Amino acid sequence: MSAHIIDGKAFAASVRSDVAKDVQSLKQKHGITPGLAVVIVGEDPASQVYVRNKVKQTSEVGMNGFHFEYPADTQEEEVLQKVHELNNDPAVNGILVQLPLPDHMNETAIIEAISPEKDVDGFHVVNSGLLATGGKGLVPCTPLGCYLMLKDHLGDLSGKKAIVVGRSNIVGKPMAQLLLDASCTVTIAHSRTKDLPAEVAQADIVVAAVGRPEMIKGDWIKQDATVIDVGINRIPAPERGQGKHRLVGDVEYATASENAGAITPVPGGVGPMTIACLLKNTVTATYRQNDIKK
Numbered sequence: 001m002s003a004h005i006i007d008g009k010a011f012a013a014s015v016r017s018d019v020a021k022d023v024q025s026l027k028q029k030h031g032i033t034p035g036l037a038v039v040i041v042g043e044d045p046a047s048q049v050y051v052r053n054k055v056k057q058t059s060e061v062g063m064n065g066f067h068f069e070y071p072a073d074t075q076e077e078e079v080l081q082k083v084h085e086l087n088n089d090p091a092v093n094g095i096l097v098q099l100p101l102p103d104h105m106n107e108t109a110i111i112e113a114i115s116p117e118k119d120v121d122g123f124h125v126v127n128s129g130l131l132a133t134g135g136k137g138l139v140p141c142t143p144l145g146c147y148l149m150l151k152d153h154l155g156d157l158s159g160k161k162a163i164v165v166g167r168s169n170i171v172g173k174p175m176a177q178l179l180l181d182a183s184c185t186v187t188i189a190h191s192r193t194k195d196l197p198a199e200v201a202q203a204d205i206v207v208a209a210v211g212r213p214e215m216i217k218g219d220w221i222k223q224d225a226t227v228i229d230v231g232i233n234r235i236p237a238p239e240r241g242q243g244k245h246r247l248v249g250d251v252e253y254a255t256a257s258e259n260a261g262a263i264t265p266v267p268g269g270v271g272p273m274t275i276a277c278l279l280k281n282t283v284t285a286t287y288r289q290n291d292i293k294k
């Protein structure tokens with residue numbers, strides 16, 4: 001049977017609509033307009049598209065957006081200076097520095113310079129520590145989006161076997177923490193995992209975040225499993241014409257759809273939820289900074 005398609009685009013629209021209501025209420029009841037500052041360094045075309053969408057959606061939900069662009073050869077010190085300025089700006093409730101940064105910059109140093117209360121990407125070590133210890137921090141947007149889609153589709157996740165393929169600090173590890181927190185039995189798989197097909201075949205929930213096109217084969221997927229595909233890979237598509245490309249995920253979508261109970265598409269799955277959760281985190285940060293209970 002063909003899997004249910006989890007429509008991340010529609011779900012993201014509903015998250016944004018809830019965010020817009022919260023923003024309206026913050027303005028009316030408290031006279032506060034949440035502000036999100038986005039910093040981008042360099043000219044990576046994909047990053048520029050993501051940042052443009054972040055800035056556009058920030059204003060669509062009624063928040064103030066602040067956008068700072070730096071050329072690729074900017075010194076790290078200049079970006080750190082901007083982060084310090086934004087940390088001290090009361091009109092700014094959320095700060096994010098778009099990744100990846102140019103090679104000469106120390107990504108960790110820049111992320112750690114962001115005030116944890118304004119770190120709406122949830123990448124600061126204080127926020128990862130809070131997530132790991134069950135505290136109330138800010139949760140990275142992509143895993144938060146995956147988690148919300150899983151909860152919406154499956155309801156109670158407790159007791160389910162979940163596998164997260166990929167162990168990055170920004171997706172794999174926080175995703176595993178969220179699933180563990182929801183009482184799943186969690187396996188984190190990576191490039192050294194022995195017999196990955198056998199590990200995947202046991203999972204009720206598969207989160208693929210390896211960044212390798214269609215690496216997870218459809219026939220590995222257990223019958224009726226829920227598959228969340230974080231990968232966004234651009235591959236050549238000569239069938240569409242010379243020099244053309246298409247997007248695929250980390251999961252072999254067509255064959256996985258035959259076994260899975262539900263699956264996220266690429267595009268239109270996890271990607272749109274990343275930006276919706278960024279806006280959600282900015283509202284959460286604003287509530288907390290102003291000691292307002294929702």
Ligand SMILES: Nc1nc2c(c(=O)[nH]1)N[C@@H](CN(C=O)c1ccc(C(=O)N[C@@H](CCC(=O)O)C(=O)O)cc1)CN2
Binds near residue numbers: 270275
């Ligand atoms: N500071 C951050 N940097 C990066 C993050 C992040 O969360 N914070 N995540 C990614 C990029 N990203 C947001 O920044 C992002 C990626 C993809 C999408 C998205 O909507 N993708 C579409 C397809 C778009 C396309 O055609 O290329 C989809 O999946 O439908 C949104 C946000 C790395 N950097």
Ligand SMILES: [Mg+2]
Binds near residue numbers: 141142170274
């Ligand atoms: Mg992300």
